[in-house]
Structure formats: C-alpha cells, structure tokens
Amino acid sequence: MARKKLPHPPPDQQPHEGRRNFLKQSSILTALAVTPASLLKAAELKLDEKAATYFEQVPLSLEINGKTHKLSVEPRVSLLDLLREQLGQTGTKKGCDHGQCGACTVHVNGKRVLSCLSLAVMQDGKKVTTIEGLEDGDKLHPMQEAFIKHDGFQCGYCTPGQIMSGIACIREGHANSEEEIREYMSGNICRCGAYPNIVKAIAEVKKGGQKV
Amino acid sequence: MINFGYTRVSTHKAAIDAVRKDSAAQWIAGGTNLVDLMKKGVTTPEKLIDINNLPLKDIRKEGNKLYIGALALNSEVAENELVRTQQPLLSQALQAGASQQIRNMATVGGNMMQRTRCPYFYNTDMPCNKREPGTGCGALKGFNRMHAIFGTSENCIAVHPSDMCIALIALDATVLVTGPKGDCRIPFQNFHRLPGDAPHKDNTLERGELITAIEIPDNPYQKHVHYLKVRDRSSYAFALVSVAAAVDLQGDKINDVRLGMGGVAHKPWRLTEAENFLKGKTATEATFRQAAELVMKNAKGYGHNNFKLKLAPNTLVEALKTATVKA
Numbered sequence: 001m002a003r004k005k006l007p008h009p010p011p012d013q014q015p016h017e018g019r020r021n022f023l024k025q026s027s028i029l030t031a032l033a034v035t036p037a038s039l040l041k042a043a044e045l046k047l048d049e050k051a052a053t054y055f056e057q058v059p060l061s062l063e064i065n066g067k068t069h070k071l072s073v074e075p076r077v078s079l080l081d082l083l084r085e086q087l088g089q090t091g092t093k094k095g096c097d098h099g100q101c102g103a104c105t106v107h108v109n110g111k112r113v114l115s116c117l118s119l120a121v122m123q124d125g126k127k128v129t130t131i132e133g134l135e136d137g138d139k140l141h142p143m144q145e146a147f148i149k150h151d152g153f154q155c156g157y158c159t160p161g162q163i164m165s166g167i168a169c170i171r172e173g174h175a176n177s178e179e180e181i182r183e184y185m186s187g188n189i190c191r192c193g194a195y196p197n198i199v200k201a202i203a204e205v206k207k208g209g210q211k212v
Numbered sequence: 213m214i215n216f217g218y219t220r221v222s223t224h225k226a227a228i229d230a231v232r233k234d235s236a237a238q239w240i241a242g243g244t245n246l247v248d249l250m251k252k253g254v255t256t257p258e259k260l261i262d263i264n265n266l267p268l269k270d271i272r273k274e275g276n277k278l279y280i281g282a283l284a285l286n287s288e289v290a291e292n293e294l295v296r297t298q299q300p301l302l303s304q305a306l307q308a309g310a311s312q313q314i315r316n317m318a319t320v321g322g323n324m325m326q327r328t329r330c331p332y333f334y335n336t337d338m339p340c341n342k343r344e345p346g347t348g349c350g351a352l353k354g355f356n357r358m359h360a361i362f363g364t365s366e367n368c369i370a371v372h373p374s375d376m377c378i379a380l381i382a383l384d385a386t387v388l389v390t391g392p393k394g395d396c397r398i399p400f401q402n403f404h405r406l407p408g409d410a411p412h413k414d415n416t417l418e419r420g421e422l423i424t425a426i427e428i429p430d431n432p433y434q435k436h437v438h439y440l441k442v443r444d445r446s447s448y449a450f451a452l453v454s455v456a457a458a459v460d461l462q463g464d465k466i467n468d469v470r471l472g473m474g475g476v477a478h479k480p481w482r483l484t485e486a487e488n489f490l491k492g493k494t495a496t497e498a499t500f501r502q503a504a505e506l507v508m509k510n511a512k513g514y515g516h517n518n519f520k521l522k523l524a525p526n527t528l529v530e531a532l533k534t535a536t537v538k539a
C-alpha cells in the first residue's frame with residue numbers, strides 16, 4: 001500500500017522490481033529444506049558479512065515459549081507477523097503496528113519489547129515468550145488470575161500486551177507504587193480505559209510476592 | 213513494507229564498507245525508528261545492515277569521562293549505576309522518552325539519529341523538504357502545533373524529537389565517530405544541524421560515518437538536576453517543550469549552570485545566553501524569569517505553535533525551580 005503512494009522512480013532505478021513482484025507471489029515462510037545450504041552455513045558460523053546478502057529467505061532459529069523453531073523468513077517480516085500469520089500464535093495482538101499502543105508486547109530474552117517494530121530475522125537465536133507461554137499446564141499465571149479478579153479489561157484486545165508488560169514491570173522492579181506502575185505501564189494503551197483495574201491487578205501480584 | 217536485503221556485520225570495517233559500497237544500504241540498530249519509517253514508505257532502503265553484533269554496548273568510566281557505547285540500550289543507560297550517580301540528568305531524560313518496551317530496543321546511536329515526528333514528513337502524500345527536497349514545507353502554513361520556534365528556515369520548521377539529546381547537549385557530550393576517513397570526535401553542539409536550505413540533512417555525519425560512542429566529561433551536576441517534559445499526556449508522548457537543567461548550587465548562589473531545551477528546534481537547543489546570565493546570581497524565581505526572557509528573544513511562532521512562546525519560558529522557570537530545591 002505505502003509503496004503505491006511513492007512517486008515513481010525512473011525505470012533505471014528499479015533494479016529489483018522484477019524480483020519484488022515475484023516475491024509477492026512466493027510464500028513468506030518456506031520449509032527449512034528449501035533453504036540453500038550455503039546460507040545456513042554462513043548463519044551458523046556467524047561469518048555474516050562474508051555471506052551474500054539475504055534478499056529472499058533468511059534462515060532463522062528461534063525459541064518460542066520453550067520450543068525451538070527452525071524457520072525461514074523474508075527480511076521484512078516482523079516478529080509480530082511471524083507469530084500471528086506464520087505460526088498461528090494469535091495471542092499477541094496487532095493494534096497499531098507502529099509502536100504506539102503496546103498490544104504486541106512480548107518478552108525477548110527476558111525483556112519486554114514491541115514485536116511489531118522487531119524484524120523477525122534480527123531475533124535469530126533468541127528466546128521469545130508470548131501470552132501463550134505463561135500458563136503452567138492448566139494453571140494460569142498469577143498475573144492472568146489477577147487480571148480476571150480485578151476486571152483488568154473490557155474488550156480484552158490490549159490484555160495480552162498489558163499482561164506481558166505487567167509481568168516485566170514487576171521483574172524490572174518498577175512496580176513499587178501505583179504511580180510507578182502507571183509510569184512504567186504507559187506504553188500499553190487501553191481504549192476501554194481499564195487502567196485503574198490494570199494497576200490494581202499488577203499491584204496485587206507485586207504485593208503477593210509470588211514468583212512472576 | 214517493500215522487501216529488502218539483510219546482512220549482519222560484526223566489525224566496524226564491514227559495517228562501513230557495506231554502506232559505502234551500496235548507496236541504498238542503511239544500518240539498523242534497535243529498529244524502532246527505521247522499521248516504522250519503512251512501513252510508512254518514508255524511508256526505503258534496499259538493504260539493511262544489522263550492526264547489533266558490533267562490540268559497542270559498554271558503559272564505563274574512562275579517566276574523567278563517562279563512555280557510553282552507541283549500541284547501549286536506552287533502558288540500560290537510564291538504569292546504569294554510573295549514569296544514575298554521575299549523570300542523573302541523562303538518566304531522567306531517557307526515562308522521560310517513549311515507553312519501557314521501546315527503551316528496551318532503542319540504542320543511543322539510533323536515538324541521536326531518529327528522524328523528526330513532523331506529520332508532513334511522515335505522510336508521503338504531503339510536501340516535505342526533509343523527505344523529498346524541493347517539494348516545499350507543508351507545516352509552514354499548515355498544522356504546525358508541534359513545530360519549532362527557534363532556528364527555523366522557510367524550508368523546514370520541524371523539531372528534533374529526542375529527549376536524551378537534550379540532556380547530552382546540556383552536559384557537553386562528545387560524539388565518537390568512525391568512518392571511511394578514520395576516527396573523529398564531534399562536540400554534541402555540532403552534531404545536529406539547523407535546517408537552513410538543506411533540511412534533508414538532520415546532522416553533520418557523512419555517509420559511511422558510524423557513531424561508536426558518546427563521552428560525557430565529569431561535572432558537578434549530580435544534586436541539582438531536573439528534566440522537565442511537557443506533553444499532551446503525562447507519559448508516552450513526545451515533548452511539546454522540554455528543559456534539561458543542571459545547576460551547581462552553593463547555598464543560594466549559582467556557581468555554574470547548563471541548560472538545554474527540546475521540542476523547540478531542528479536540533480537540541482542549548483541555552484548559552486541564559487547560562488551566562490545565571491552564573492554567579494542568586495537562585496530566585498525572578499532571576500529565572502529574566503533568564504527565560506533572554507532565551508525567548510529570537511523565538512518565532514507559526515500559528516498553531518504560538519502557545520510554545522509562553523510554554524517554553526514557563527517550562528524553563530519551572531525546571532530551574534525544581535532543580536534548585538531538590539536536595
């Protein structure tokens with residue numbers, strides 16, 4: 001869409017046009033088996049600058065909620081789209097897709113980040129935790145329990161992001177007062193305005209001292 | 213988003229060569245600004261060079277300077293013990309920017325290089341000399357509520373959006389750069405530039421020049437510092453006006469002072485004249501008010517942003533009041 005709006009560069013500046021059209025038809029995710037061995041090897045060795053630039057499919061190894069995935073993605077795929085569109089893990093939500101709402105918050109190597117602004121290829125070798133990875137068997141995570149108890153949502157769209165962010169907020173040591181919780185949760189917008197109950201839920205989990 | 217190539221580099225040389233050889237290649241660090249701009253079609257690199265494997269994450273003391281690597285994360289810098297105890301103004305400014313999720317991704321180098329949030333720059337259907345030189349400035353006579361009041365030109369009235377940079381300009385930081393011609397050091401004051409007739413250039417870096425670190429010289433600004441950011445909501449919004457104030461106070465007397473202002477110019481705005489005026493004076497609201505008047509001498513509003521002509525001096529006075537009462 002965005003590309004259409006751009007003024008058209010002269011033909012001689014469009015060297016990749018053909019490839020782009022081709023790429024539109026190719027599936028974003030292909031099985032590992034079709035990834036050229038040479039690319040895989042370069043990635044393993046991390047001799048990256050010596051390898052040819054990856055244009056089409058980049059091999060990617062990721063641990064998502066404890067499970068290792070060997071994948072192959074186009075460089076332009078965000079971590080959010082990889083999770084939702086390719087892996088069917090739709091717990092992580094797409095609100096704005098531009099870093100402005102926090103609905104897509106996940107943990108990467110233990111830190112909360114925005115998956116909509118993260119390129120999947122840049123997460124190679126990292127550990128990702130999403131809302132789907134929180135429960136322990138049938139048991140909900142204490143933060144999930146607290147959101148239910150305190151009515152920390154109405155429509156629920158922002159909730160996975162709020163919960164991932166709330167857990168990180170406690171782990172970081174930024175949940176010592178309601179004021180501090182509000183400040184450190186400001187990256188998660190709730191259009192239903194459930195903020196007071198969200199703050200209560202996080203404050204209670206923090207006070208309870210459970211491991212989060 | 214259009215498709216693009218992707219390469220990782222792990223040495224400075226490889227990083228520099230990659231963008232020097234290919235005029236359509238661009239470095240990516242945290243990606244929080246670049247990915248957003250690419251999704252909007254504002255920036256369209258054909259190749260991304262991932263620099264995250266470069267060894268530039270250190271935060272350490274080097275002699276009488278604090279060294280902060282260009283790839284140190286905004287959240288890590290803000291919460292670093294050395295930064296918090298020795299340069300608390302920087303810590304405060306970083307905490308006031310974006311959200312914890314974004315600070316966990318954003319790097320120091322990327323923060324300095326972030327582009328303006330001017331809506332005309334972001335909208336590829338609108339004229340913008342910064343995005344597309346020669347198309348005109350849509351904001352000049354348009355919706356310019358967020359725009360600059362200092363150092364503007366008729367070609368561009370955009371502001372630099374960073375909070376971190378306002379503290380860095382006040383603290384006399386130096387930018388360490390390496391590039392095709394070797395290493396160089398740029399005083400923070402000379403890093404970003406005014407729009408003039410080349411608003412597409414945000415700063416003085418040349419193509420292929422990589423920021424490796426910033427350095428902040430030791431200073432007496434630990435106790436009396438304050439970063440005051442005025443915005444449309446109390447958190448997670450860009451500054452309308454912000455002030456970084458660092459005061460070396462002895463009793464009531466101002467030994468020395470450093471002041472930066474954000475949200476008002478194309479570059480982080482240093483308030484040198486006000487600093488000189490305040491040196492040696494007693495810290496009172498009346499003195500702060502006089503200093504603020506000096507600051508506003510060359511200010512110019514463009515309509516929707518006229519409120520900044522009042523907000524800016526008031527923010528300066530408030531920041532100085534808070535800085536000088538804090539123990």
Ligand SMILES: Cc1cc2nc3c(=O)[nH]c(=O)nc-3n(C[C@H](O)[C@H](O)[C@H](O)COP(=O)(O)OP(=O)(O)OC[C@H]3O[C@@H](n4cnc5c(N)ncnc54)[C@H](O)[C@@H]3O)c2cc1C
Pocket residue numbers: 098099100238239240241242243244245246247248282283286308309310311314317318319320321322323324325326373374375376421422423424448449450451
């Ligand atoms: C919703 C939202 C709200 C925000 N709010 C604020 C705010 O309130 N205050 C604020 O200050 N900021 C705010 N930001 C901006 C944020 O701080 C920047 O996006 C971030 O600092 C950019 O860093 P990065 O590492 O992600 O850069 P990237 O996006 O990776 O890169 C940005 C640019 O810097 C270049 N670059 C990166 N590293 C280097 C280097 N070492 N040398 C040379 N060039 C380099 C890249 O090539 C690119 O052109 C906000 C961002 C978002 C999305």
Ligand code: FES
Pocket residue numbers: 093094095096097098099100101102103104105114115116117
């Ligand atoms: S979807 Fe990522 S911040 Fe809104």
Ligand code: FES
Pocket residue numbers: 152153154155156157158159189190191192193194
């Ligand atoms: S519960 Fe509806 S957006 Fe938060």
